[in-house]
Amino acid sequence: MDQLQRRRAAHRDRQLAPGRVATPWLALLAGPLSFGIAAPALLLDDLARATGGGEQAAAAGVTAFGWGIALGTPLLAALLARRGVRAALTVASALVAAGTLILVLIPSVSAMVAGAAVQGLGSAGLTVTAMKLADSARQMGVVAASLAVVGATGPLTGALIADLSSWQAALALPLLAVLAVPATRRGTTAPDAAPAPFDFFGMTILAMLVTAAVLIPHRPLVAGPATVVLLPLLVAWTKVRPDGFLPAAVARNGRFLAACALAFALGAGNFALLYAAPDLLRQHAGWAGTQSGLVLLAPYLIGGICSGFLVAASVRVPRRVAVAVLLLTGAAALLLATVTTAVPLLLAAMTLGSLAAATGQGVLALHAAGVVSGSHRAEALGLFNLAYLLSVAIGPAIAVALSHPTA
Incomplete structure (x- = not known):
């Protein structure tokens, strides 16, 4: 009995130890970033009408959000490494709030682009902080799964909220991450490196x-x-x-760069499929709007949830095997979506794409952080996420260009 009590006490101590944040808070801190990517997927027509631009102009807001999270990731990671968790959370929260206000209050294309970019900068900071605080494969798996699951529900959630309220409310969803900031601030960690002259x-x-x-x-x-x-x-x-x-120890690490390249490729394929999905389902099944969102929920939710378990289990699989499986899965998703018009097979392709990207983000993030020194872990995670999140900006743009070549 004494031994059991000691184990329970030790477990409580680990839970309350400084620098450790409960897994659900990390998921809430990271996950809403995906709303900024996925929530507008079924709203491009509404955004085009509200802002007076075409569908490609509306898609520019998604591209701006992708630019914001791509640039904000290394910027806020550098702040995290030099100033610690509290500073990163404070700046990131302020950026998310400011960007959301711009999006909600000013219905124009230029304001939508500016607001989405600022919102993306802050969302990137919250997500990279969550990944930095994830201290196990299980926690990293939950963080990656939260991003994928929110991305899966994003199109439907955005469409429903737009129907019930407005498109501005749908674009404000990334602000939900700020709810996790007070609890995460209690997991304050010291900076990875002493402050140095800024480059x-x-x-x-x-x-x-x-x-x-x-x-x-x-x-x-x-x-x-x-x-x-x-x-x-x-x-x-x-x-x-x-x-x-950009630390040379990170930028010249071949294994780190290979992980970044693969993460980018998997992400670009997945986000292109996500934004091509509504048109594909409209063409081949006659579904549109909320109905498409309901159908898309299944493949992306399956991929997101399964990724959490796969990332946690990946530590027991040889790295080369994991990489090969990710490559094959991502390639199969794109090939299947290209050659088939059957709806079940299209949904299977989307499931494979989601599974490859979400699992790849978690598995490859662990690998990218593990091949550099501990003093560069925050910067490595920031640059890795930069590579992955560049696919957020490029994937949807490719999908829109392919489906509306003359728009």
Whole structure:
């Protein structure tokens, strides 16, 4: 009995230990980011009418949110590494609130783009903080699953809230993450590194590179060459400032870069499928609006929930086997969606795409953080998520361009 009591006391101590946050709070902190990605999926027509622009103009808000989370991830990760959890949460929460206010109060394309970008910056900070505080494969799996599950329910949730209230309320859903901030602040951790002179030039190059990469689907003749020029410039700068905004120990780690590349590929395929899904279901089944959202709930919810278990179990599987399975699953999803018009097979493709992307984000995040030194873990997670989240900006743009080539 004494031994049992000691175990229970030790368990309580671990739960209350400083720096440890309960798993549900981490899920709430990270998950609502996916509302910013998925909630507008069935609302593009409504947004186009409300803002006076076309559907591609409305999709620019999603692209702006993708740009915000892509850029905000390394920016807020650097703040997290240098100033700790409290500073990152404070800045990220303020950005999410400010962006949401802009989206809700000003019904125009320019305001929607600006508000979504600011909201994305803050959402990225909350998510990368949640991943930094996840101290086990199980917690990382829950964080990844929360992003995927919210993404799965996002189109339907956005459509229902727009029907019950307004499209502004649907775009405000990422603000829900702020509810987890008070509990997460109790999990304050010390900065990973002592504050150093900030590398403004490195940050500027990275920001320009992210912007150019996000704009490639929209302005390929300008953004493509800009990306080609900025990428080697950023690599060269890591030699000048190896401890700068982009640490050389992270940027030159081949295993880390491979994990980032695979995460980007899996994410781009999944988000392209997510935004192509309403048109595919309309063409081949005659479904639209809320009905499409209900149908899409199943494949993306299955993929999201299963990913949590798969990420937790991945520590018992050889890394090469896990990577091979992720590659095969992601490729099968795209191939199946391309060659079939049968609705059950389309839904199977979406399930595979969701499963590959959500599981890949968790598994590859653990790998990316594990191949760098502990002092660079926050920056590594930030840069890894940058690679994954770039797919959020590019995937939907590809889907819209393919389905509306002349819009």
